[in-house]
Amino acid sequence: MYQPRLETMPREELERLQLERLRRTLAHIQRNNPRYAQRFSGIAPEDLQDLSQVKELPFITKDELREAYPLGLACAPKEAFVRFHMSSGTTGTPVINPYTRADVEQWAEIMARCLAAAGVTAADVLQITPGFGLFNGGFGFHYGAERLGCFVVPIGPGRTLMQLKFIKDFRTTALGAIASYPLRLIEVAREEGFDFRETALRVGIFGAEVWSDETRRYIEEAMGIETFDIIGMTETGGVGLGIDCRAHEGIHVWEDHYLVEIVHPETGEVLPDGEEGEMVVTTLTREGLPLIRYRTRDITRILSRERCSCGRTMLRVDRIKGRTDDMLKVKGVNFYPRQIEEILMRHPETTPEYLIRIGKRAGKDFVEILVECRQRDESLREKLAEEIYNFLGFHAEVKLLSEGELPRHPGKAKRVERVEG
Amino acid sequence: MYQPRLETMPREELERLQLERLRRTLAHIQRNNPRYAQRFSGIAPEDLQDLSQVKELPFITKDELREAYPLGLACAPKEAFVRFHMSSGTTGTPVINPYTRADVEQWAEIMARCLAAAGVTAADVLQITPGFGLFNGGFGFHYGAERLGCFVVPIGPGRTLMQLKFIKDFRTTALGAIASYPLRLIEVAREEGFDFRETALRVGIFGAEVWSDETRRYIEEAMGIETFDIIGMTETGGVGLGIDCRAHEGIHVWEDHYLVEIVHPETGEVLPDGEEGEMVVTTLTREGLPLIRYRTRDITRILSRERCSCGRTMLRVDRIKGRTDDMLKVKGVNFYPRQIEEILMRHPETTPEYLIRIGKRAGKDFVEILVECRQRDESLREKLAEEIYNFLGFHAEVKLLSEGELPRHPGKAKRVERVEG
Ligand SMILES: [Zn+2]
Ligand SMILES: [Zn+2]
Numbered sequence: 142m143y144q145p146r147l148e149t150m151p152r153e154e155l156e157r158l159q160l161e162r163l164r165r166t167l168a169h170i171q172r173n174n175p176r177y178a179q180r181f182s183g184i185a186p187e188d189l190q191d192l193s194q195v196k197e198l199p200f201i202t203k204d205e206l207r208e209a210y211p212l213g214l215a216c217a218p219k220e221a222f223v224r225f226h227m228s229s230g231t232t233g234t235p236v237i238n239p240y241t242r243a244d245v246e247q248w249a250e251i252m253a254r255c256l257a258a259a260g261v262t263a264a265d266v267l268q269i270t271p272g273f274g275l276f277n278g279g280f281g282f283h284y285g286a287e288r289l290g291c292f293v294v295p296i297g298p299g300r301t302l303m304q305l306k307f308i309k310d311f312r313t314t315a316l317g318a319i320a321s322y323p324l325r326l327i328e329v330a331r332e333e334g335f336d337f338r339e340t341a342l343r344v345g346i347f348g349a350e351v352w353s354d355e356t357r358r359y360i361e362e363a364m365g366i367e368t369f370d371i372i373g374m375t376e377t378g379g380v381g382l383g384i385d386c387r388a389h390e391g392i393h394v395w396e397d398h399y400l401v402e403i404v405h406p407e408t409g410e411v412l413p414d415g416e417e418g419e420m421v422v423t424t425l426t427r428e429g430l431p432l433i434r435y436r437t438r439d440i441t442r443i444l445s446r447e448r449c450s451c452g453r454t455m456l457r458v459d460r461i462k463g464r465t466d467d468m469l470k471v472k473g474v475n476f477y478p479r480q481i482e483e484i485l486m487r488h489p490e491t492t493p494e495y496l497i498r499i500g501k502r503a504g505k506d507f508v509e510i511l512v513e514c515r516q517r518d519e520s521l522r523e524k525l526a527e528e529i530y531n532f533l534g535f536h537a538e539v540k541l542l543s544e545g546e547l548p549r550h551p552g553k554a555k556r557v558e559r560v561e562g
Numbered sequence: 563m564y565q566p567r568l569e570t571m572p573r574e575e576l577e578r579l580q581l582e583r584l585r586r587t588l589a590h591i592q593r594n595n596p597r598y599a600q601r602f603s604g605i606a607p608e609d610l611q612d613l614s615q616v617k618e619l620p621f622i623t624k625d626e627l628r629e630a631y632p633l634g635l636a637c638a639p640k641e642a643f644v645r646f647h648m649s650s651g652t653t654g655t656p657v658i659n660p661y662t663r664a665d666v667e668q669w670a671e672i673m674a675r676c677l678a679a680a681g682v683t684a685a686d687v688l689q690i691t692p693g694f695g696l697f698n699g700g701f702g703f704h705y706g707a708e709r710l711g712c713f714v715v716p717i718g719p720g721r722t723l724m725q726l727k728f729i730k731d732f733r734t735t736a737l738g739a740i741a742s743y744p745l746r747l748i749e750v751a752r753e754e755g756f757d758f759r760e761t762a763l764r765v766g767i768f769g770a771e772v773w774s775d776e777t778r779r780y781i782e783e784a785m786g787i788e789t790f791d792i793i794g795m796t797e798t799g800g801v802g803l804g805i806d807c808r809a810h811e812g813i814h815v816w817e818d819h820y821l822v823e824i825v826h827p828e829t830g831e832v833l834p835d836g837e838e839g840e841m842v843v844t845t846l847t848r849e850g851l852p853l854i855r856y857r858t859r860d861i862t863r864i865l866s867r868e869r870c871s872c873g874r875t876m877l878r879v880d881r882i883k884g885r886t887d888d889m890l891k892v893k894g895v896n897f898y899p900r901q902i903e904e905i906l907m908r909h910p911e912t913t914p915e916y917l918i919r920i921g922k923r924a925g926k927d928f929v930e931i932l933v934e935c936r937q938r939d940e941s942l943r944e945k946l947a948e949e950i951y952n953f954l955g956f957h958a959e960v961k962l963l964s965e966g967e968l969p970r971h972p973g974k975a976k977r978v979e980r981v982e983g
Binding site for chain 1: 647660696
């Protein structure tokens with residue numbers, strides 16, 4: 142553990158700290174940004190006597206952050222900012238998260254905790270493959286690694302052949318990546334006759350995308366590594382909000398820095414532990430863009446608030462199932478791409494590359510699932526269609542493709558295509 | 563000034579410090595890397611009684627650094643390294659420069675000095691456009707800015723429209739870039755009707771390429787900024803070896819960290835101040851890859867060792883005229899691309915985009931100069947050919963192109979094309 146005393150703090154003490162920091166965050170907003178403070182008019186920090194009262198405060202959405210472009214919700218004078226990161230969302234106005242020096246320190250601290258939870262120490266060689274720049278991934282790993290003193294291979298995205306060469310030449314032990322990138326590494330390694338078993342690679346820390354347990358097992362098997370699921374986003378201050386520990390029994394959230402709730406995606410009602418809903422995050426220590434009740438759109442549930450076998454007391458959430466804006470609706474059924482991925486990946490004949498094509502044709506909903514296979518086999522096609530029907534309740538047309546037929550995209554994987562007409 | 567006491571140190575004290583650090587660097591190599599130490603067998607640190615004795619030590623070349631890939635000349639155990647940067651050379655084995663924690667601190671210090679010499683303070687907004695990752699440019703600016711506490715726009719290369727948008731939206735005051743990138747910004751700004759005079763941009767810090775005084779004036783005029791010429795390379799520990807101050811009377815080299823000599827490119831003989839030759843750099847404070855007498859291949863001369871009007875005592879070298887490996891030879895005449903650029907840029911009808919095509923045709927040397935012009939004009943063609951003959955002594959065929967005809971490359975500009983047959 143990077144900070145054993147903090148990471149194993151008794152929950153009572155942790156919750157007292159959270160309440161105090163929630164009040165301080167509210168006061169910070171009210172003191173520094175009148176426009177932002179308006180949302181909380183009539184509420185004084187000292188009115189909050191109990192953590193559960195957080196539910197009396199209004200939500201804030203990604204659209205509201207967008208409307209504040211560039212610095213409309215910033216809670217420090219411009220001179221206090223040292224950098225910003227930007228959401229890599231689709232088109233339209235981006236979300237800017239400006240960092241004060243203290244915010245950079247906070248980020249380095251939580252990322253160092255994440256790396257340490259994955260077993261990374263100063264003796265490791267960490268290859269950082271997410272992009273440096275406006276996207277928060279690369280710099281998140283950078284700051285965490287700097288804290289721990291790892292030997293960083295600062296390669297960034299792409300150049301897959303060079304990535305493999307460096308894994309060998311620098312005896313890389315830990316890999317940080319967007320979750321679909323290891324699939325590309327595995328694919329190129331196969332083409333090149335590169336054997337991961339002959340490398341020193343031991344740990345993979347992957348995030349920024351929803352990836353199924355099946356994909357996870359596939360990666361672990363092909364690379365011979367243990368993988369860790371890291372969460373966090375630009376809005377909350379970047380990657381590092383939480384990670385699963387070596388027990389792999391849920392993702393620990395760094396609760397001294399973040400308060401999480403699970404709410405009903407439509408009604409906004411707070412849901413009891415164990416129930417699936419949208420994760421809502423309140424930042425407790427951020428200065429530049431503090432957030433109260435940010436609607437992350439990530440679907441998960443609280444697994445446990447009990448002490449984990451690793452010793453940490455920080456609560457655990459389930460792996461992200463999907464994003465509310467990734468939810469697909471067809472023939473009256475709601476589902477997430479990850480659910481399709483789970484079905485496909487159970488069959489060893491398929492590769493992890495697939496595309497869900499969805500839309501209307503002659504006024505009717507249709508779903509096509511394109512999936513690459515190691516060998517084409519009509520019976521597989523029918524089996525997959527049947528399983529999709531059994532698990533999800535709709536008919537999809539399954540098309541089997543040869544390996545390499547689907548286009549590969551740099552950065553995040555593209556799993557859904559909406560077709561009109 | 564970032565470190566006034568060090569930057570204005572009396573030269574006698576500075577030279578004593580250099581001698582002490584030269585001895586320490588030699589001892590460091592001898593203690594930590596037997597293979598590297600072989601080059602200095604029979605020489606003990608205490609044998610060096612005077613700085614001028616550095617010339618008794620052997621040179622080291624880029625090829626020798628390449629042969630040591632990945633860490634053959636590294637002077638610290640692998641656990642002591644925290645990152646590396648890599649030369650962005652052409653094909654073939656790269657040069658790896660591994661950094662210890664102290665090397666990162668050293669880099670941050672010299673880059674903070676460079677930024678401060680250009681008038682940048684914590685109140686500035688610095689847009690960093692060189693790439694982050696293996697190339698040293700982006701992280702060099704990053705570390706310097708972190709020291710000073712600037713508000714960094716960590717955008718990295720490309721996305722020129724977004725660069726312009728951010729210059730406006732974040733009221734960027736200082737721009738760090740590879741020297742040819744401002745030309746691209748100016749070009750796109752013209753197309754978009756973007757007016758730099760309406761921005762807060764004040765300072766440009768450009769390097770990593772040879773750029774003529776004419777290009778410099780063109781950029782300063784078009785962007786309404788003051789520009790600074792920054793030098794340094796992967797091998798010496800990255801960008802930041804030196805920069806010109808606001809007096810613009812030569813590039814100050816941070817001599818407490820680097821010892822520079824100018825030598826004859828062929829004989830290796832040390833040349834007197836004022837004479838043009840190849841810059842040779844000895845690092846005085848680097849741990850990971852200390853260099854003794856590194857042949858940089860950059861052609862320049864020592865302009866002055868007198869105290870500058872800015873107060874700094876650090877010696878000044880001229881702007882880089884060319885690189886020995888960029889030297890072109892045609893019909894018995896040696897010249898650098900920058901000399902062609904100077905001639906072309908004196909004519910307001912030309913744009914800064916040009917290409918030198920050189921090779922043999924039917925057994926004979928030929929040179930073609932392709933240059934983009936705002937208007938095509940036969941008399942300009944003849945005038946340029948005549949000036950090239952007058953200044954350089956050979957006949958070149960000049961071809962006038964329309965604006966935008968030459969391909970634009972991301973990263974460093976391509977100014978020379980060698981043609982066979
Ligand atoms: Zn645990
Ligand atoms: Zn000066």
